[in-house]
Amino acid sequence: DVGSIIIATGWDMYEPFGEYGYGEFDNVITQVQLERMLAPNGPLEGHVRRISDEKKPEEIVFIQCVGSRVKERTYCSGVCCMLGLKNAKLLKEEFPDASITICYIDIRVNEKGFEEYYQRAKDTDIRMIRGKVGEISEDPETKNINIRVYSSLTDEIIKIDADLVILSSAALPSKGTNEIAKVLNLDTNIYGFLTESHFGLMPQETKTKGIYIAGFAQGPKNIAYSVSQARAAASKVAELTSPGEVEIELITAQVVSEYCISCRRCEKECPKNAIKIDKEIGAFVDTINCDGCGICATCCPTQAIDILYYRDYQLFAEITGLLGGV
Numbered sequence: 001d002v003g004s005i006i007i008a009t010g011w012d013m014y015e016p017f018g019e020y021g022y023g024e025f026d027n028v029i030t031q032v033q034l035e036r037m038l039a040p041n042g043p044l045e046g047h048v049r050r051i052s053d054e055k056k057p058e059e060i061v062f063i064q065c066v067g068s069r070v071k072e073r074t075y076c077s078g079v080c081c082m083l084g085l086k087n088a089k090l091l092k093e094e095f096p097d098a099s100i101t102i103c104y105i106d107i108r109v110n111e112k113g114f115e116e117y118y119q120r121a122k123d124t125d126i127r128m129i130r131g132k133v134g135e136i137s138e139d140p141e142t143k144n145i146n147i148r149v150y151s152s153l154t155d156e157i158i159k160i161d162a163d164l165v166i167l168s169s170a171a172l173p174s175k176g177t178n179e180i181a182k183v184l185n186l187d188t189n190i191y192g193f194l195t196e197s198h199f200g201l202m203p204q205e206t207k208t209k210g211i212y213i214a215g216f217a218q219g220p221k222n223i224a225y226s227v228s229q230a231r232a233a234a235s236k237v238a239e240l241t242s243p244g245e246v247e248i249e250l251i252t253a254q255v256v257s258e259y260c261i262s263c264r265r266c267e268k269e270c271p272k273n274a275i276k277i278d279k280e281i282g283a284f285v286d287t288i289n290c291d292g293c294g295i296c297a298t299c300c301p302t303q304a305i306d307i308l309y310y311r312d313y314q315l316f317a318e319i320t321g322l323l324g325g326v
């Protein structure tokens, strides 16, 4: 029995099997696998090696936007440009003589300090190629990866004999998000991320009062944004629970049942999930959830919905009063 819920279920990585030799060529790995290799408490204690022969890599290539910004997933995963730059810098520190290349479509680094980080990464001799990798194959003897990439900035096809390839694969909603959405009666977008009440004004609120979202559960975002959203969601919970009793809105929708034809328009449009249809009486309002926004009243074809204290005759009385009875 709980009063409030914050959904912060995070994300899962897209496994790009069949793309760029992933799952087929030993020395093609994902950013998440590289992160584990780089971690001091990881299986390699922070020392990156090729999977095929445990040699130190000398020619490393990052491929960006794998599984993101494609027909099936048109969104940008938001964090992998910075992740690629950070990991490329770390590899350059560990292997100063290695040649490191990042193949990208765009570099999206528009948060505070990120542009400067990007410039610093470029200053460390990391090669940036703007273009999609066209061909990729494995040398059966050396297990090196032969790459051909078209550079749209220099208008040339560049060949690279890479010994380690890292894929920046897409971020997906975490497994189970859909089930949570069904149980809590929340909406998701076409990719399965939870949707908020209002993108600009209520980014951590859902259509159900008392249920909030934070972080990647709502869609790709960086750590700073996730932390801000989590704090905002926690404040919303405190706002609800700290007074000890819940104040409800007096201005709510009210249905005149005789006029209702059960067309369900109001149910579909309500951003708070506060109006439902009953077989016997037609539409009825959950006054705890309703915040009196008036959307249902504007979409009702039979004008069966009033907003308390904002009925037509009340508005006319106000106008008459303001005009001094003129």
Ligand code: SF4
Residues within 6 Å of the ligand: 064, 065, 066, 068, 069, 075, 076, 077, 078, 079, 080, 081, 082, 106, 107, 108, 168
């Ligand atoms: S963050 Fe960068 S690498 Fe990731 S999907 Fe967006 S543009 Fe591509």
Ligand code: SF4
Residues within 6 Å of the ligand: 252, 253, 269, 270, 271, 272, 273, 274, 275, 285, 289, 290, 291, 292, 293, 294, 295, 296, 297
């Ligand atoms: S006024 Fe209507 S649309 Fe707005 S929250 Fe209440 S029931 Fe939903």
Ligand code: SF4
Residues within 6 Å of the ligand: 255, 259, 260, 261, 262, 263, 264, 265, 266, 267, 277, 282, 283, 299, 300, 301, 302, 303, 304, 305
């Ligand atoms: S929109 Fe109006 S007529 Fe349709 S179900 Fe809602 S209250 Fe009834």
